[in-house]
Amino acid sequence: MSSTHDKALTGEFVSSLAQIAAEDWNRIAGTDYPFLRHDFLYGLELAACTTAETGWQPCHLLLRRDEELLALMPLYLKSHSYGEYVFDWSWADAWRQRGLAYYPKLLSAIPFTPATGPRLCAAQDADAELCWSAALDAVQQLAKEREISSWHLLFPEEAVSQRLLDAGLHRRTATQFHWFNEGFNTFDDFLGTFNSRKRKSLKRERRRVEEQGLKLVTLEGSEIREEHWDRFYHFYQTTYAKRSGHGGYLSREFFLNTAAGMGSQVVMVIAYLDDQAVAGALYFRSSKTLFGRYWGCVHEFDALHFEACYYQGIEYCIANGLSRFDPGAQGEHKIQRGFRPITTCSNHWIADPELSAAVGDFTRREAGHNTQYKQSAEGFLPFKQQGGA
The missing domain is CATH 3.40.630.30 (Gcn5-related N-acetyltransferase (GNAT))
Structure with missing residues (x-):
């Protein structure tokens, strides 16, 4: 006889956080990372910042076993690329040149917030590997059903980004400047x-x-x-x-x-x-x-x-x-003020195999440039050399 933990997870997409109680969402997502709190994300909806009209239609993913909520992930159906801080306008152009529609696309991110943090959140006793597998299946199935070009997960923690890279999603890297105590x-x-x-x-x-x-x-x-x-x-x-x-x-x-x-x-x-x-x-x-x-x-x-x-x-x-101060995206002027360059990540699933291969080639070349840039930026930090004044 199989245990309840052997049962498959089922995915559900909700078009508003009004469809899930704050205590249920926060029980899984926690409240320490402020941008995943139910009141933060739902507040963006209520203030008409994240709606279909603004190009940020909520489509959040809930994973359940039977009726029990085990995991969740912020998700939006995007009709543009504004407010994301990971720039993919050239990808949209490539789709257009082939006579294909890049928008709408699926986006897992915190709206208007380029801050690294949790993206797929799971209950403490949930199997993280199983949750990620179910999430990938659910999002890709939704994309295929609605003929959506792609899914993008922005500013995950590095271990999550590596997990998604291992699962076949392309990874982009970029540089921000953070202060460390x-x-x-x-x-x-x-x-x-x-x-x-x-x-x-x-x-x-x-x-x-x-x-x-x-x-x-x-x-x-x-x-x-x-x-x-x-x-x-x-x-x-x-x-x-x-x-x-x-x-x-x-x-x-x-x-x-x-x-x-x-x-x-x-x-x-x-x-x-x-x-x-x-x-x-x-x-x-x-x-x-x-x-x-x-x-x-x-x-x-x-x-x-x-x-x-x-x-x-x-x-x-x-x-x-x-222990850390994340002042946001961009800004080389932060270096001379003691903010160290750090690497941020995003991951990308592309439905079209040929375009996916092109995106993969682009991200690999881009990663090399970003590594060189970060190393160069470190040379401009204001700190004393060993034994210096």
Whole structure:
């Protein structure tokens, strides 16, 4: 007689997180990684940020044995490639040139959030290998039934990415810049690892913020009131409009109703000039990592972006014993400020065999370039050489 653990898992796709209770989702996904919390992802839906109209139709995967929920994975049906931070526009062009449709595609990712973390989440007593096998089968079957071109899983943990590579999915790599806490007690301890010239440069930047009369305040959880959220949303929207011509992916409702409800996992830094708030940076946190996410300002000030988005984050990590600070994608300017280059991953399943082979060749060549880039970036870190000043 077979045990219940021998029974096959069945996949179910839900078009809204309203179809699963928050306690059931969070029991499997946990709440420490803030971006997989039910209230975070469902909040994006409720604020009309992730809908069919915005090109982010939820299609989340649930795996059950009989009626018991054993695993889940965020999944979206995408009609474009915006808000992903793993750029595949050239792939869409290749599909078009062959007279094929690249969109819609399937995407397992946290919307608008290039932060590495769990993707397929399983119950503690579940067989991870079995869950991954069932997930791959379910997603590929859905793609074939709906004639969907591809499935993309972005920013998984490295072991997961390797598992998917071994299962036949292509892997892409890229570079981000993260800060690591080496047991520092103060910001000056961190600066003590810099060579003399870079240390003076960073101190000069921080001093320049003070000389302009700017004062920065860090708020957590319930300390962030509605007026702070309103002001921050204005900063966010204004800055996005200047940079990209639109007001950003996130709505005022998301900040006021969802981010504001995530308690101590939310940290806001506000810059004041003569008691007037002029800029802000928003972070999320887990028990070990600080995630820098959004920034905005109404006026440009010398070095304020570096202070609000990087140095205040480092100070927060040191004060709260966090081991890592992930400030987001891109930004070579982070290197000279003590952020080390790290490798991020994504995995890709392509339905068409010929195009899959072409994508595989592309990812292998790209990986070599990224390895060289990361090694080159490490040479620009500001830290002392062995025995240096």
